[in-house]
Amino acid sequence: MSDRPSRPTLAVIAAEAGVSPATVSKVINGRTDVAPGTRERVEALLRTHNYPGPGGTRRARRSGLIDLVLAGLDSPWAMEILRGVETECAQHGIGAVVSQVRADDARPPSWQNLPALHHSDGVILVTSRMTSRQRRQLERAGVALVLIDPVNLPDTDIASVGATNWAGGMAATEHLLDLGHRRIAVIGGPADMLCTQARVDGYRTVLERAGIEVDRELIRYGDFRHEGGFNRARELLALPAGRRPTAIFAGSDQQAMGAYEAARQAGLRIPEDLSVVGFDDLPMCEWLSPPLTTVRQPLEEMGRIAARTLRQILDGQPLLTPRIELSTELRVRHSTAPPRPEET
Amino acid sequence: MSDRPSRPTLAVIAAEAGVSPATVSKVINGRTDVAPGTRERVEALLRTHNYPGPGGTRRARRSGLIDLVLAGLDSPWAMEILRGVETECAQHGIGAVVSQVRADDARPPSWQNLPALHHSDGVILVTSRMTSRQRRQLERAGVALVLIDPVNLPDTDIASVGATNWAGGMAATEHLLDLGHRRIAVIGGPADMLCTQARVDGYRTVLERAGIEVDRELIRYGDFRHEGGFNRARELLALPAGRRPTAIFAGSDQQAMGAYEAARQAGLRIPEDLSVVGFDDLPMCEWLSPPLTTVRQPLEEMGRIAARTLRQILDGQPLLTPRIELSTELRVRHSTAPPRPEET
Numbered sequence: 016m017s018d019r020p021s022r023p024t025l026a027v028i029a030a031e032a033g034v035s036p037a038t039v040s041k042v043i044n045g046r047t048d049v050a051p052g053t054r055e056r057v058e059a060l061l062r063t064h065n066y067p068g069p070g071g072t073r074r075a076r077r078s079g080l081i082d083l084v085l086a087g088l089d090s091p092w093a094m095e096i097l098r099g100v101e102t103e104c105a106q107h108g109i110g111a112v113v114s115q116v117r118a119d120d121a122r123p124p125s126w127q128n129l130p131a132l133h134h135s136d137g138v139i140l141v142t143s144r145m146t147s148r149q150r151r152q153l154e155r156a157g158v159a160l161v162l163i164d165p166v167n168l169p170d171t172d173i174a175s176v177g178a179t180n181w182a183g184g185m186a187a188t189e190h191l192l193d194l195g196h197r198r199i200a201v202i203g204g205p206a207d208m209l210c211t212q213a214r215v216d217g218y219r220t221v222l223e224r225a226g227i228e229v230d231r232e233l234i235r236y237g238d239f240r241h242e243g244g245f246n247r248a249r250e251l252l253a254l255p256a257g258r259r260p261t262a263i264f265a266g267s268d269q270q271a272m273g274a275y276e277a278a279r280q281a282g283l284r285i286p287e288d289l290s291v292v293g294f295d296d297l298p299m300c301e302w303l304s305p306p307l308t309t310v311r312q313p314l315e316e317m318g319r320i321a322a323r324t325l326r327q328i329l330d331g332q333p334l335l336t337p338r339i340e341l342s343t344e345l346r347v348r349h350s351t352a353p354p355r356p357e358e359t
Numbered sequence: 360m361s362d363r364p365s366r367p368t369l370a371v372i373a374a375e376a377g378v379s380p381a382t383v384s385k386v387i388n389g390r391t392d393v394a395p396g397t398r399e400r401v402e403a404l405l406r407t408h409n410y411p412g413p414g415g416t417r418r419a420r421r422s423g424l425i426d427l428v429l430a431g432l433d434s435p436w437a438m439e440i441l442r443g444v445e446t447e448c449a450q451h452g453i454g455a456v457v458s459q460v461r462a463d464d465a466r467p468p469s470w471q472n473l474p475a476l477h478h479s480d481g482v483i484l485v486t487s488r489m490t491s492r493q494r495r496q497l498e499r500a501g502v503a504l505v506l507i508d509p510v511n512l513p514d515t516d517i518a519s520v521g522a523t524n525w526a527g528g529m530a531a532t533e534h535l536l537d538l539g540h541r542r543i544a545v546i547g548g549p550a551d552m553l554c555t556q557a558r559v560d561g562y563r564t565v566l567e568r569a570g571i572e573v574d575r576e577l578i579r580y581g582d583f584r585h586e587g588g589f590n591r592a593r594e595l596l597a598l599p600a601g602r603r604p605t606a607i608f609a610g611s612d613q614q615a616m617g618a619y620e621a622a623r624q625a626g627l628r629i630p631e632d633l634s635v636v637g638f639d640d641l642p643m644c645e646w647l648s649p650p651l652t653t654v655r656q657p658l659e660e661m662g663r664i665a666a667r668t669l670r671q672i673l674d675g676q677p678l679l680t681p682r683i684e685l686s687t688e689l690r691v692r693h694s695t696a697p698p699r700p701e702e703t
């Protein structure tokens with residue numbers, strides 16, 4: 016940050032305190048699993064080196080701004096998160112500076128440099144990958160960090176907020192099973208994303224417990240967008256009669272809309288000929304024809320909790336847990352029905 | 360603003376300069392229609408009184424932040440505007456603090472107090488009403504202001520960005536007329552909004568020029584949301600056979616989605632039994648079943664231009680025109696077709 020003195024790295028602080036860099040990182044991130052004596056020693060060193068930290072200089076230097084950094088500003092999903100963050104921030108007189116991730120070497124500067132630009136107190140990073148280099152950069156700048164739905168496994172030091180994706184995958188599949196479906200397809204998001212894997216695992220578990228063999232042909236992956244849902248659904252609906260699914264559990268509401276269009280082009284009606292379940296419960300689910308049965312992710316609440324967690328870290332309150340998962344919930348509307356008798 | 364000295368009102372400055380308060384306001388807002396000598400006199404006084412103004416103290420005090428204030432954060436429309444503002448800001452190292460309008464007396468503080476909270480340089484206000492008191496408050500604080508799609512008539516001093524709503528209303532109606540429709544209904548947004556009136560006037564003009572009597576029964580108003588479109592479309596589709604419209608021009612894409620659902624519930628297929636045209640061209644238009652024919656508003660571009668205009672004002676560059684209207688464009692997809700022969 017332009018007007019702040021340069022500071023020693025965490026490794027130097029750690030060496031001085033006689034602890035590991037991971038412990039210094041825990042103190043900075045408000046973790047409770049650090050012995051009180053160690054915490055005090057590290058905090059004192061952080062203060063000596065003019066290093067922001069919980070209860071240290073960070074609080075005194077507050078700018079009243081945080082950065083909300085999203086992987087993209089092109090999905091209705093992002094708007095839900097933003098609304099939650101904004102609501103929490105507005106109640107505490109905090110300004111939320113919104114931006115989207117740009118590639119690491121890009122001009123304009125990449126996201127991890129943003130806090131330096133306007134001296135923000137912390138960052139909420141949504142659905143993004145973070146390299147360890149980026150993380151060290153933020154820590155050196157003394158910027159507090161909360162993740163929403165991290166793509167890769169969150170380092171356990173960093174606070175993160177998500178939803179119960181596995182339980183959501185189970186709920187969607189159970190609903191379709193209860194209606195009488197047996198050939199249920201799932202379209203996941205990108206296969207390497209944690210949330211995708213959790214949902215597909217929930218789907219698999221329900222089928223296995225019901226004694227239904229999991230047909231790998233019915234498990235597909237695509238991006239979370241409309242196109243991913245459309246392409247995968249078109250492939251699924253082009254399978255020969257006996258192998259074609261009677262229901263599709265899509266990885267996102269946008270994918271579900273793609274499945275709607277694939278069904279329309281195949282001359283299939285929803286829910287008479289094909290049941291579709293989405294994931295997210297975006298406002299548009301109620302506006303679809305027919306309104307979409309979906310697994311609700313409390314996106315707005317996730318945004319609120321992330322902003323609240325960031326405030327806790329800034330206030331130097333130790334977090335009870337670095338990871339919060341909010342529960343998902345099935346919302347049954349009109350896109351699901353029993354399969355046609357001849358297909359069961 | 361907390362750390363800035365209190366300043367005389369514009370009226371006091373105006374009296375000192377021997378001009379009207381409106382002239383002072385014009386100088387502050389970067390208008391070109393002020394005589395050079397007058398401009399210099401007013402700018403000198405603004406500087407004397409530590410008053411930010413184009414080319415004056417404002418530039419030196421830049422925080423690198425602007426406020427983007429939206430009427431609501433619950434529409435995909437808002438995301439489009441935000442993306443444009445963010446893109447422009449990111450290219451110039453400016454942070455965009457995003458918030459939504461809250462009622463005047465509410466805690467958290469209402470929008471016109473936001474710039475004081477984090478010392479932002481300017482405000483982009485989207486689709487909102489502004490009282491003259493709010494405007495004076497911003498001017499006293501030396502905050503630059505650009506409006507996007509102002510609800511009430513923009514005071515000509517204030518820079519604003521919009522779209523060619525009247526031409527868009529004409530294009531939608533001409534398209535339906537060309538397909539052979541004669542009973543064309545329009546669902547506007549709220550009747551008191553300027554953009555609604557411009558679109559409905561465009562519709563009316565095309566019908567009148569084609570020698571078709573405007574049937575007031577076919578002109579309805581509702582909010583811009585799904586519900587407004589659904590309720591008005593349901594009323595229209597419930598009219599007796601000869602009086603029922605064969606096409607609906609909706610005031611927004613969300614309204615058009617409401618019309619889709621009203622058609623589905625009435626057992627009508629789109630476009631075979633009913634043609635629907637939207638307004639906005641949100642990304643979701645392509646995801647609908649069938650994809651929606653709509654009038655494209657360049658929302659992202661409107662956001663970019665608003666942010667660019669704000670930078671011009673902050674840089675002290677006089678604006679060539681206080682009002683910029685970007686052109687709308689019809690996007691024909693699959694929700695419009697000729698009416699059934701028996702209905703023409």
